Amino acid sequence: MTSIKFAPQTAIVTGAARGIGRSIALRLADDGLDVTVNDIENKLEALNAVADEIRSKGRKALVVIADCTQESEVQHIVDETVKELGRLDVMVANAGIGGAGSILKLPLADWEKVWAVNVRGVFLCYQIAARQMVKQGNGGRIIGASSVLGKKGNALLGAYSSSKFAVRGLTQCAALELGEHGITVNAYAPGIIQTDLIGPVLSGPGSLRDLMKIPDATLGQPENIASIVSYLVKPEAHFITGQSIIVDGGVQFD
Template identity: 50%
Template structure:
């Protein structure tokens, strides 16, 4: 980071996968962190927090809740600011995924995807923006879209729709908050070797009558992109590190594709 002042970032969905990778990278970059995840992730999140304190000297606050619950997100921002000081960046990473053809998708599943992937990102953007505007010093807001938020994918109709929505939310928020010196961007990963990918494998193999792990193993061995491999959490974390840095001060409203060269804008 170009600034000598310790900045504070919140990372949602930080206990595992991409969120964990982002937290590790931002700690390495010198930021202090508010880590947010579900109560059932407490053991993993506390272990991560402890490791970041020990390795990087990071000040870490852990907050538990659900991003789809507005009061939980509001409380997370208030708690982190109270414990660590002014907010600099919100990383709205938390999300869920499924593999289910459109006509087989239940209304309950649609509601859950909309609640977490759209409302959850909206709440994070909203309360981060309110805090950053109040502080009057600019800042960074970053959300999680996907390559299927740029191009639809078989078996992911509703998930894809939620990720398209994050792109629209990001573009519009960038125009709302530019006057405050706040940039709003998103990252659009391809397949990344995380529990989210394993969940897609579980759903898809069950649908197609395949042994669990078949689809994931094929992805990991022969991924169809320019680099010939699936992503790792640290690949996405590097992109987020850039988006929150001073070097990205003139970039806003963008959804940065990080997929090893599978799709091109």
């Protein structure tokens, strides 16, 4: 740990058009940060609506359409943030996609699609944000999206679960490397949070709820994740790093 006095003013949230990313972006605005919201082209309308909500809270919002799997596009998100908002203090590498299929049948292309967004995308966000934060010399917060499935595997979720294990591993390694710069690196590890990602597979026989044996009482809301991110971003959370924090209503323990 360093003696750098961290005072966050700006954040980037990827995959912020809806669900957990949207909720995190709004919460960070409530906390007084200016926020760059990112998502892909077909989410522009929803992303603009999130930006308007942030502005209505009296904070600056910047919309950057970019595909997080592409190095130059993640660089663009960071460069635009620094140009328009002045600096980068917080990176929330939230964008992720789902995917289910048995090990026996899963097409390689499906595996690679999940890993491109959930692992390569998160790595690019960590790397490019960290370079900017180190350059600034004011410390930082980097936060990734893992999952309870990054702690324990589940049948039929091999691609997704292993991608979230990878985020957890990367988070530990990055925390060890970046601590000397006053940058903490953590991840959230949600259980089942009711978003558009999960909604379609929540009910019916063979549903995710069946697969993971999730009782109704432990279905979470995006705000449950936004609140832990809000805390991790605060200066007082400087002593927490390298963690992937389960938020699942008590279904699973480390």
